Amino acid sequence: MDKEKLLSHLHREEDRILGGSILDKIELVIKRKNEETTNFLDPYEREITINLCKQFYDINYLEDGGYKKAERQRINIFPEYLFVDHIDSPVSILKIEGNFDFCPVNHRDYLGAVMGLGIKRKMIGDLLVLDDFAQLVVGDEIKDFLLLKLKRVNEVPVSVSEIKRDDLVFPTDNAKVIKATVASMRLDAIASAGFGDSRNRISRKIKNEKIKLNWKPENNPAQTIELNDLISFKGRGRVKVVEENGHSHRGRIKLTLKRYT
Numbered sequence: 001m002d003k004e005k006l007l008s009h010l011h012r013e014e015d016r017i018l019g020g021s022i023l024d025k026i027e028l029v030i031k032r033k034n035e036e037t038t039n040f041l042d043p044y045e046r047e048i049t050i051n052l053c054k055q056f057y058d059i060n061y062l063e064d065g066g067y068k069k070a071e072r073q074r075i076n077i078f079p080e081y082l083f084v085d086h087i088d089s090p091v092s093i094l095k096i097e098g099n100f101d102f103c104p105v106n107h108r109d110y111l112g113a114v115m116g117l118g119i120k121r122k123m124i125g126d127l128l129v130l131d132d133f134a135q136l137v138v139g140d141e142i143k144d145f146l147l148l149k150l151k152r153v154n155e156v157p158v159s160v161s162e163i164k165r166d167d168l169v170f171p172t173d174n175a176k177v178i179k180a181t182v183a184s185m186r187l188d189a190i191a192s193a194g195f196g197d198s199r200n201r202i203s204r205k206i207k208n209e210k211i212k213l214n215w216k217p218e219n220n221p222a223q224t225i226e227l228n229d230l231i232s233f234k235g236r237g238r239v240k241v242v243e244e245n246g247h248s249h250r251g252r253i254k255l256t257l258k259r260y261t
Helices: 013-032 043-053 107-115 140-149 187-195 199-207
Strands: 059-064 074-079 091-098 124-129 133-139 156-163 176-182 211-213 230-233 237-247 253-260
Touching: 013 043, 013 059, 013 074, 043 059, 043 074, 091 140, 107 124, 107 133, 133 140, 140 156, 176 187, 187 199, 187 211, 187 230, 187 237, 187 253, 199 211
Parallel strands: none
Antiparallel strands: 059 074, 091 133, 091 156, 124 133, 176 253, 211 230, 230 237, 237 253
16 A cells, blocks of 8 residues: 555645544555444545545445534445445434523533543534534444533533434524625635624634635635635634625625524
């Protein structure tokens, strides 16, 4: 296996580290004829992983994040002669319940409570937050630990139980709709409008790779944005470009954005 050649298209250090770890897993599958599983990966990381898997005819792979269209998913890599239906994905779903009437909690609170126990983000999948409970997709390796140790979320006592995939409840779309006008479809212009921050500050964040475009770190403020692109700003949420509504009388582009926090 020529790992250097297989990774030659990856230029960011983080991407090469991920690619190297995936090639290590592929090598183990080929040599030992066993299964290997990645951590939870975002869509950009999965694209890197799947492209590498496709370079080998004697392996196959299966993506799973606990439910269809999950954003964060694990990838099982296994010998190509095994049937996909016979692959057990090490993914569990936990329900976290508490009385939050007097202490509302959000996505960050739940995630903080879990990671405060020493759990790494890479072992956590999607987190679906509803009014009085949340559902958390996790790796099987940490399921029992969380069932035993997760007792509070933002000082509110909670109970944790395992649920089946068919019992998942999906939250309604609570995104904030933003009507904006921009001079151009540049990343810095649209991120500025979506996050309500100055264009100069947003440009600095982009240059420092603090903002992602479609889950990939982007350092070019002038990067062109298309409909349905997703802009992520750590700690500030996400902005999706959902509609282009023509031009204003001053020639600016009218957009409909959705911001998720």
